[in-house]
Amino acid sequence: MIARRVDxxxxxxxxxxxxxxxxxPLDAATAAAHRLRNADAARRQAEADTITALCELAETYHLDxxxxxxxxxxxxxxxxxxxxxxxxxxxxxxxxxxxxCSPRAAGSRIADALNLKCRHPRLYEATMNLHIDxxxxxxxxxxxxDLHPLAADAATTLWLxxxxxxxxxxxxxxxxxxxxxxxxxxxxxxxxxxxxQRGVWVxxxxxxxxxxxxxxxxxxxxxxxxxxxxxxxxxxxxxxALTHAQRRAKAVGILANPAYATALLQQAAQQALPLGPEDxxxxxxxxTREQEDPNEAxxxxxxxxxxxxxxxxxxxxxxxxxxxxxxxxxxxxxxxDAISALDSTARIEQAGHITTSLLAELLSQDGIDxxxxxxxxxxxxxxxxxxTPSTRMRRAVxxxxxxxxxxxSNTNSHGLDLDxxxxxxxxxxxxTRIGNLAPxxxxxxxxxxxxxxxxxxxxxxxxxxQSPLGxxxxxxxxxxxxxxx
Numbered sequence: 001m002i003a004r005r006v007d008x009x010x011x012x013x014x015x016x017x018x019x020x021x022x023x024x025p026l027d028a029a030t031a032a033a034h035r036l037r038n039a040d041a042a043r044r045q046a047e048a049d050t051i052t053a054l055c056e057l058a059e060t061y062h063l064d065x066x067x068x069x070x071x072x073x074x075x076x077x078x079x080x081x082x083x084x085x086x087x088x089x090x091x092x093x094x095x096x097x098x099x100x101c102s103p104r105a106a107g108s109r110i111a112d113a114l115n116l117k118c119r120h121p122r123l124y125e126a127t128m129n130l131h132i133d134x135x136x137x138x139x140x141x142x143x144x145x146d147l148h149p150l151a152a153d154a155a156t157t158l159w160l161x162x163x164x165x166x167x168x169x170x171x172x173x174x175x176x177x178x179x180x181x182x183x184x185x186x187x188x189x190x191x192x193x194x195x196x197q198r199g200v201w202v203x204x205x206x207x208x209x210x211x212x213x214x215x216x217x218x219x220x221x222x223x224x225x226x227x228x229x230x231x232x233x234x235x236x237x238x239x240x241a242l243t244h245a246q247r248r249a250k251a252v253g254i255l256a257n258p259a260y261a262t263a264l265l266q267q268a269a270q271q272a273l274p275l276g277p278e279d280x281x282x283x284x285x286x287x288t289r290e291q292e293d294p295n296e297a298x299x300x301x302x303x304x305x306x307x308x309x310x311x312x313x314x315x316x317x318x319x320x321x322x323x324x325x326x327x328x329x330x331x332x333x334x335x336x337d338a339i340s341a342l343d344s345t346a347r348i349e350q351a352g353h354i355t356t357s358l359l360a361e362l363l364s365q366d367g368i369d370x371x372x373x374x375x376x377x378x379x380x381x382x383x384x385x386x387x388t389p390s391t392r393m394r395r396a397v398x399x400x401x402x403x404x405x406x407x408x409s410n411t412n413s414h415g416l417d418l419d420x421x422x423x424x425x426x427x428x429x430x431x432t433r434i435g436n437l438a439p440x441x442x443x444x445x446x447x448x449x450x451x452x453x454x455x456x457x458x459x460x461x462x463x464x465x466q467s468p469l470g471x472x473x474x475x476x477x478x479x480x481x482x483x484x485x
Contacts, residue, residue: 047134048127054095054113058087061094063452063468085114090447090468093406097471097482102410103443116141119149123156132160136171143175146190151182205348208358212252231255234268332359333399347402378460383433387426389418397437400477405438405463407473407480413439419448421457435460 092107099106117124120141127137140159144152155178163171180187200214216224231251232244239247254261333347334356346359376396384393397418404411416439424431435457440448447453456464463475464483472483 044130051113055117061088061091094467097407102408112138120156155182208354383430385429389432401439406444
């Protein structure tokens with residue numbers, strides 16, 4: 001009995017050790033979960049505080065009364081509405097530096113904050129009390145932008161009482177329904193306006209691939225979706241290593257070449273037809289020939305014509321598919337150093353950077369012609385005496401600054417004003433040159449001209465900015481660096 005009791009105690013100790021080992025990682029996981037929960041609460045509080053600070057800045061940041069606006073417009077982007085307080089047209093420049101984002105993004109954040117506070121008071125209060133996530137509240141307020149303030153507040157108040165039980169997509173499906181119910185006539189007008197803004201856009205080169213987005217009619221969108229599936233299926237044998245989604249991406253490029261796409265569709269349709277002589281119809285018995293319908297006989301014979309294509313893909317295309325690509329001019333920039341060593345990257349205008357190895361692969365495709373343009377050597381480019389830069393000088397400056405030369409801006413420099421960083425004087429030569437020009441948008445240009453922001457280009461491609469509140473930023477072709485005050 002004594003020996004048995006000892007064995008049971010050892011077993012009990014062993015079970016206790018195992019349980020302790022299981023408890024240790026469980027305790028660690030629980031602690032991590034508490035930290036995650038606390039971090040999320042801190043994030044929600046910080047985001048709510050950011051909204052409050054943006055609204056306070058908008059209400060107090062006045063450089064002078066003459067530059068206040070009720071509506072701020074940056075290109076075609078309206079970033080504040082008529083129900084919001086008067087704000088400084090230069091506020092987005094200041095906020096851009098503080099939040100390390102582009103002026104356009106800063107303007108959107110200011111507008112979102114003011115829209116939430118001024119047009120949705122109960123939704124704003126719930127955000128400040130952390131009853132709703134800030135991102136969800138901002139999106140809901142933005143969704144109601146075109147409604148009358150009273151209707152907008154009523155819709156978001158109804159939505160606020162139910163949204164916490166729903167996921168993101170379901171919550172905003174509900175809000176869309178409430179918005180339509182709040183003003184059906186306005187909803188119909190918006191649908192008409194949205195159809196007038198249809199378009200397709202190619203953007204955002206990253207790691208050698210680009211994004212394609214668009215706004216289509218509902219039926220057109222469904223047709224495109226179905227055709228992409230069809231083409232993806234037809235090219236499966238040619239691209240066996242690709243997934244269906246990847247073949248759909250290839251199908252977009254194929255549909256951009258209508259003759260090529262038609263050739264594929266014809267080939268697929270003809271594969272279902274008997275084309276060999278062994279498939280030809282046999283002789284018709286003599287006693288049945290007089291009973292045949294001549295039209296049916298012709299139709300029967302045509303089924304065995306190898307050039308006939310059933311359905312809507314009629315006709316014959318004999319040109320090689322590689323010759324069916326449309327003509328497209330794309331400028332590609334490749335740099336070399338002082339000893340003519342080739343850089344490993346190439347920049348495609350209005351797209352971005354890719355590797356030179358990918359560039360070589362793309363240019364090696366059949367039917368692509370390459371033309372080499374003269375090199376622009378920026379350091380040796382001669383200064384000009386006229387105020388307006390020549391085409392060659394403008395191209396050189398946009399090569400040096402692909403985006404606007406303002407802190408954190410990502411606006412493409414093509415089409416922007418080329419500002420003389422040191423004011424132009426008609427009686428001096430050589431002022432229009434690399435090192436005294438910078439591409440700026442109209443708002444940044446006005447802020448500099450008015451003296452609110454100061455700018456000094458200490459050397460070619462290096463700009464020192466200072467904001468009205470005294471914040472300083474260094475801008476180069478490599479980006480923006482905040483400077484000590």
